[in-house]
Amino acid sequence: MPELPEVEVLVRFLQPCLVGSWIRRCQVLRARAVRPAAPEEVARRLRGKRVARVGRRAKYIVMDLTTEDSKPAGRVLLHLGMSGRVWVEAAGGPLPLHAAMVWELDGDRRLVFSDPRGFGRCGLDESVLTRLGPEPLDRTFNGRQLRLRLGESRQAVKVRLLDQAVVAGLGNIYVSESLWVARISPFRSARDLTERECGRLASAIRRVLQRAIRLGSTVPLDWARGRGDRLFYFGRAEGSAVAVQERFAVYDREGQPCRRCGGAIRRAVQGGRSSYYCPHCQV
Template identity: 60%
Template structure:
């Protein structure tokens, strides 16, 4: 599933290309992509609107539209596990698993999703439920600490909750906990203030590093590459895959890059969790 860095890279790519474009037609090929279900045709709400800006909120792609009386000013899209969103020439054939497309004045915006877990809509309730953005100044140790101390959940499980930190997923929680030197099986309400501050700094570093990494690579729009990287393709002009990005994720049995102990994998809340037993006590 795409996490905050992948969605951020995608938004940075799409925003300059979509700004100012008018929506000429909208087709929902699978109406269940709209959440919550709404009998109002999406084409009626969106046709003729002009795109002002594309931004990210957590893992959501938010398309801000020009104001119009009686209709929403924002349309969001969530890629789910396998969703992809990209621009293609207006006359190009639709790819397999297309769930929705927008005909614009200069191109076509396509939402493709093989497994069908992606969602979209104009009801902003899902956005309002999200926790703080980890790359904004409002994401402080005091704020995160208040969200951790009220729960007895294991730290890894708590950080996956989108009402606690918006945009974090399995990969970057594992990486952030390693960066901060904190065990994924610590109880959330038992972290010291200094440990929470260390965790906030680690989350920021890990996410920024991943965004820098993705920003340097070609985007693999259709997912035909073999790098197993969502949207992130190969370095321009290179025939070899990018270097390994992760400190612990999917490195079970490999030596820790900090202390040399073998990386372990356990399952927490149904998710594979990677950590170093030597330096994440």
């Protein structure tokens, strides 16, 4: 599932492709992708609009729209779910099997939103943004703020951090990595963390995310069909040089030695998700 770094890299890729583009026509090919709105309403509201900005909030791609006379015309919120892909390509040719939405753009181009597993959403309702926690890459995000967001919850800190109302954009991979960097056990009760430990954790979250974005930005995104699946920045364009790939400290490394203390990495299930950690140096 795409997490904050993958979405941020994708947004940076889409910005020069989309900003300033006009949406000539919108086709909703899968109604569930835009619900609770009706496909006809979404198509009508997008037709003839200009993409003024492409940004990110948590795991959402946020596109600001304007009218022909440059007046604000709402926002499109695109969430990739577990398997969503979005890219801009030349118009014409067959659409991919799992295409959920297509925008016909000026310049004989089109934006394609493909979602094989069907968990992604592309809507106009901004209310979901009001329920999100702080952005971990904002300068205001610090240990004090994190301590307040964790509150008096008895949940394990690993599970608590996956709540998008606590910190926006974090997912299973980068929570595990951040807790390892901060030397904090994923099983600690959220309410038991001190403000000093939260400061260490907030710093670790920022460092882990920034590193992932930096590494992701070095790999060209190639969405051309017929060349196999491109899993965000973990894939590479055919014929391109191999870019530096992310080396996780604990995620998906069960049984391998910890890169800090040499102890064996373990895996446990918390809240239905796999947690990877070092039992020797995460306390």
